[in-house]
Structures are given as C-alpha cells and as structure tokens.
Amino acid sequence: MSSGGFKTRHLAVVGLGLMGGSLALALREHADTITGVELNAEARQYAVENKIVDAATDDLREGVAQADTVILAAPVRSIQAMVERRIGSYLRSNTLLIDIGSTKRDICEAMGKLPVGIHAIGGHPMTGKEVSGVESSDKNLYRGRPFVLCPTRRTTPATRLRALGLVQALAAVPFEMEADRHDHLVAAISHLPYILSSALVATVAKEGQNDPTVWELAAGGFRDMSRLAGQDVQMMGDILSTNTQAVATLLALFRVQLAMLEAMLISRDDQQLAEFLRPTREARVNWIQKYENGHKNGK
Numbered sequence: 001m002s003s004g005g006f007k008t009r010h011l012a013v014v015g016l017g018l019m020g021g022s023l024a025l026a027l028r029e030h031a032d033t034i035t036g037v038e039l040n041a042e043a044r045q046y047a048v049e050n051k052i053v054d055a056a057t058d059d060l061r062e063g064v065a066q067a068d069t070v071i072l073a074a075p076v077r078s079i080q081a082m083v084e085r086r087i088g089s090y091l092r093s094n095t096l097l098i099d100i101g102s103t104k105r106d107i108c109e110a111m112g113k114l115p116v117g118i119h120a121i122g123g124h125p126m127t128g129k130e131v132s133g134v135e136s137s138d139k140n141l142y143r144g145r146p147f148v149l150c151p152t153r154r155t156t157p158a159t160r161l162r163a164l165g166l167v168q169a170l171a172a173v174p175f176e177m178e179a180d181r182h183d184h185l186v187a188a189i190s191h192l193p194y195i196l197s198s199a200l201v202a203t204v205a206k207e208g209q210n211d212p213t214v215w216e217l218a219a220g221g222f223r224d225m226s227r228l229a230g231q232d233v234q235m236m237g238d239i240l241s242t243n244t245q246a247v248a249t250l251l252a253l254f255r256v257q258l259a260m261l262e263a264m265l266i267s268r269d270d271q272q273l274a275e276f277l278r279p280t281r282e283a284r285v286n287w288i289q290k291y292e293n294g295h296k297n298g299k
Contacts, residue, residue, distance in 0.1 A: 010071045060082065096121075123149055
C-alpha cells in the first residue's frame with residue numbers, strides 16, 4: 001500500500017503538542033478536514049493560525065463527533081482516561097481510533113472494551129525531539145522512524161489495513177506486535193535508560209555536595225548520559241507507572257551486569273573486563289551502522 005492509499009474525510013488529533021502537531025502536518029494532504037482538540041488556548045490558536053489544523057476546540061465530544069479518523073496524541077494516563085470514561089460514546093461507527101502512547105498494554109486493554117464498530121488499535125511512533133510544543137511541529141518527524149501497531153479486541157482486518165495506510169502516509173516504518181511484547185521492548189530501550197540516567201545524575205549530585213567542582217568538570221560523556229534525566233517528570237512518571245513489571249524485570253537484569261562489572265574492577269581482572277566491554281562496543285557500533293544510519297537515510 002502506498003502512502004497515497006490513505007485518505008480520511010475528517011481527521012481529529014487530540015493533543016496539539018509536538019507529536020500531535022507533527023501528525024496533523026504530515027497527514028494534511030491525506031485529510032479533507034483536520035480538527036485539533038487541545039485544552040491550551042495558545043496552542044489551539046497557534047495551530048489554526050499556522051494551518052496545522054483547520055479548526056480547534058477544547059471540547060473532546062465536539063472535536064471527534066464528525067471524525068472518521070481520531071488520533072490520541074496525549075500523555076499515557078490522559079489517553080487511558082479518555083478511552084475508559086468518555087470517548088466511546090462520542091465516536092461514530094467505523095471510526096478509526098489510534099493512540100500514540102508510550103506504553104500499550106493498559107491502553108489496548110481499555111480500547112478492547114469500546115463499543116463494537118469502533119476500529120481501535122494501539123500505536124507508538126518511536127521518534128521525538130529535544131523540544132516540545134506545537135510550535136516545534138515537523139511534518140517529517142515520523143519519516144523513516146519505526147511506528148509500532150498493537151492489536152486490540154476492536155482491531156478488525158479492516159482496522160489493521162487502515163492503520164497501516166496511515167503509518168505509510170507518515171512515511172514511517174510499521175512494526176506489528178502484541179502490547180505486552182511492545183512494553184517489554186520499550187522498557188529495555190526507553191524506560192530503563194531514563195531510570196539509569198536519573199540515577200547517574202542523583203549520584204553526581206550527591207558527589208557535588210562534597211565537591212561542587214564536579215559540575216564544572218562535567219563534559220560530553222556526562223552530558224550524553226544525563227540527557228534523559230531532563231525529561232518531563234510527570235510524563236515519565238505516567239509511563240513508568242503503566243509499565244512497572246517490565247521495567248522491574250529489566251532493572252534486575254541490569255543489576256546483574258553492574259555486579260559483574262563491580263567484581264571485575266575489585267579483582268583488577270583487566271582481561272575479563274576487556275572481554276566484557278569489547279562485545280558491548282561492537283553491539284553499539286553495529287546498531288548505529290545498521291539501524292540508526294538507515295533511519296537517517298529514510299530507509
């Protein structure tokens with residue numbers, strides 16, 4: 001299916017931040033009308049004035065009532081609350097409902113309880129920027145990036161095809177998997193790194209209480225490793241609280257790796273330390289060459 005295969009009469013994007021605004025821009029030529037739903041009045045005004053959306057409202061019912069495609073681009077807990085409490089009674093039959101939340105099990109389970117006739121499927125695009133807000137919207141944000149799709153009890157074969165068409169319209173790369181598998185994988189590559197980054201900053205901050213010069217000496221290595229600790233605490237708290245089991249499992253595995261490294265350092269076993277570090281370096285180099293460079297080239 002080519003990107004030209006996806007067409008929607010009325011697209012509603014719930015949440016006009018970086019991700020939602022970028023979705024609206026990327027799907028502009030595939031939608032006759034785009035409505036944004038956003039509580040922040042300044043974001044609504046910016047999106048309309050800059051033609052990111054055709055109209056914007058702070059009323060969820062009003063925003064999605066006429067839509068045949070609805071994308072939930074809000075924080076995880078907000079998405080879950082909308083699906084569980086409200087949106088099912090607002091949507092027309094045969095509407096495609098997809099979210100872009102960072103965890104999938106709880107959301108997909110809630111989607112499975114929506115009224116029959118709503119085409120609901122979980123989604124998670126693996127992309128982002130250092131900056132946030134609708135002002136940073138970029139129609140190429142999803143290009144070449146993985147976009148995970150997770151089926152729900154309300155995912156029919158037609159739902160799947162429409163969702164795949166939407167992903168391809170974004171020029172993203174679709175990956176289809178069950179919600180539990182998704183949550184386990186992102187725990188390893190996204191949620192665990194955030195916790196480790198935060199733990200690193202906490203460790204250095206404690207060291208800084210004894211000798212503040214540590215902050216003046218901190219350079220590229222610390223900057224790279226500490227970047228994730230700067231993410232929004234409320235957002236990351238919501239994400240972690242909806243994926244606790246997978247994150248706890250990965251933390252336990254990580255502790256094993258740390259214990260092995262600690263034992264090598266204490267025993268001054270330089271050869272064993274090198275044997276541990278060499279394949280990890282190779283794994284990282286191979287990942288950059290095979291996957292990250294491919295994403296940058298739009299493959």
